Amino acid sequence: MKIAVIGTGYVGLVTGVSLSEIGHHVVCIDINKDKVAKMQKGISPIYEPGLSELMTKNINAQRLNFTSDHREGLQQAEVIYIAVGTPENKDGSAELSFVIQAAENIVDCIEQDVIVVTKSTVPVGTNEMIKGIIDAHLSSDLKVDVVSNPEFLKEGSAIHDSFHGDRIVIGADSEHAFNVIEKINQPFNVPIFKTDIKSAEMIKYASNAFLATKISFINEISNICELLGANIENVSTGMGLDQRIGSQFLKAGIGYGGSCFPKDTKALIQIAGNVAYEFELLKGVVNVNKKQQGIIIRKLNDCIPDISGKKIAVLGLAFKPNTDDLRESASILVTEELIKQGAEVVAYDPIAMDNAKSTLNPLVQYADSIAEAIENSDAALILTDWDEIKNVELTVFNKMKTPLVIDGRNCFLVKDMETHGIEYRSIGRPVAAKQIEVTPI
Template sequence: MKITVAGAGNVGLITAVCLADAGHHVTCVDTQKEKILLLKKGHSPFFEPGLEPLLEKTLSNGHLRFTTDQKLAYSDADIIFIAVGAPAKKDGSVDLSYIYAVSYSIADSIEKDVIVCTKSTVPVGTNGKIKQIFHYRKPRHLKVEVVSNPEFLREGSAIMDFYLGDRIILGVDNPETASIMEQLYLPLKIPIIVTDIRSAEMIKYASNAFLATKISFINEIANLCEKVGANIDEVAFGIGKDKRIGESFLQAGIGYGGSCFPKDTKALVQLAGNIKHPFELLESVIKVNQHQHSLLVAKAKELIGSLKGKRAALLGLAFKPETDDIREAASITIIKELLEEGANVTAYDPIAIPNTHKLIGNAIDYTTDIRQALKDADFAIIATEWGQIKHLPLDTFAAYMKEPIVLDGRNCYSMKEIQRYPITYVSIGRPVVSKGRVSSMSLK
């Protein structure tokens, strides 16, 4: 099949490369010329494990091509995936201008019948509006079928998720379109769920809202654990063994970030509000998450006093390991708060420094060497559970820091281990360890 993917971002590029690797002829179109130039040379504009080798392979075997030419991309495609961004507006609602711009381009470019399949996360009803655009704009003799096919890949394991996803959701209007889409995905052997279009759109939001709720829930339990002298590790293990609850997404920390959960939870709250159905549970989930992002700077102040002129080592910038994505990362809130407090910040990250530099500039120092970040620091904050941080020999803190005070927002180290070192260690939902001794007192 001739496939076109609109958008060469995290979702579009992975979709294009993996479908090309599956043997289809894929054209990936993006409006950013520099991005397309880079991709034509086989370089990915963002970091994703395993992506570049597949990119090079599919480019060199001729299954994948990149272009900025919309007419070329859409005119003779059998299936077009829309994978452009749908970012949050200031009020939390979704900016659909990119989605509609692509729809107009497709309507103006097609020369044969086509299936248009929306992978971008869009509010319930959006695919209906896309259908309207085609109805009024496309050549009358051509048929366009619209499918909602929300994407569930996770940055950092996106390629694995493409091949081994839990399910594929197809929101369709008719069985013939469903059958063509099922044929496309059949080789992946992933369960396919066919629904109506509105339900497919809702499944994506409900999934992300549920996962965000699970994270905020365990974080609130962790905050309570600190107050009552319990240990979140034990608690999460104990509740996770209940199969109705499950073990995943029960890691307490300083909250979720990234391009999806923050945006999608706010969008669902907005969507519910628009129909006069306040989603109070989700509003609380968002509030808890914002609080978690600010937790460690508050704890640092409680422990140290004024942070003015103090040297802070910030370990981890990416919103999670194995990605250079810093969108809505806890690290960004932490940097802003530390700077407001007058601290001097040196940040470590193996790959997310260029993206952070674009946002924060030279207000902080950057290094790809953890020891350099820790050197002479008054305290360290761990914001991302990178392997390099988790596997750091724990004597490094005392060896390099002026004061070995570690505030760990990702519970990277076991309580047992940390007690063997002369560190003051504050984590999430666990007792404070002060130079080898577990304190029964928690910070406020």
């Protein structure tokens, strides 16, 4: 099958590479010429385990191409995937201008009947709008079907998720479209769920909102655990053993970040609001997350009320491990607040430092290792649970001026930190070493 993919962010690139890996001929189109030039050489613009290898393999097999010329990419395509961004508007709603632009690109360039597949996360009714734009402008008697095929990959395990996902959702309103898209996806060997277009669009938002709800729920429980002396790790494990609850997404921490949960929860509140429905539960989830992102600073200030002139090490900057993505990462808020309070901030991340340098406050300094970042520091804050951080020799903290570790990801055992004489604050667990009163949030 000849396939074109519009947009090569995480989703477009992983979609293009995965579809080529199962034998389709794929052209990926992006308006960003620098990015296209890199990808043509097999260089991935994002850090994602396994992606570069598959890219190179399929480019060499001549099944995968990149272009910034929409006509060249779209002309021959039998199926066109839209995978452009749908970022957040100021009011929290989804910004659809990139999707509209992609629909216009399709109208301008296609020369045969096509199926347009929307991978981008879009509000209910958007595929209908895309069909409207295309039908209104299509001059000839070409036939265009529109399909909703939301993406569920997670950053850091995107390739694995494509080949081992829990489901592929296909929302369509014609047998022809169902058949073609089902056939394209069959080699992935992932269960396929076929439904109507609006339900498919809603499945994506509802899934992300539900997972975000689990995280905010467990974060609230962790705060209550701290006040009552229970241990959140034991509570999560005990809850997760109930198969109706499940153990995933019950890890308490510093709130969810990333390119999806923050924007998609707010967009769903707007989507409901547009039909005069107040999504009270989800508003709570968003507010709890905002509160939780500040917990690290509150814990730090409980230990050191005045951090002005103090050296504070920040370990982990990406919004989660195995990605170089800083979108909506707690590191943005935390470093900003540290600098506002007059601290000297030295940061380290195994992979995300290049992106950090163009995202974080320019006053943030960068170290080449954990040891260098914490050397002579007054406190170390852990924001991302990278393996490199979780597996560090605890003796490294002896390099600090005062060994105080505030861990937003529960990377270490409290008793191990105690044994090493490290004052340790984590999430929803008893404190180690000196007993300092922690202000409840």
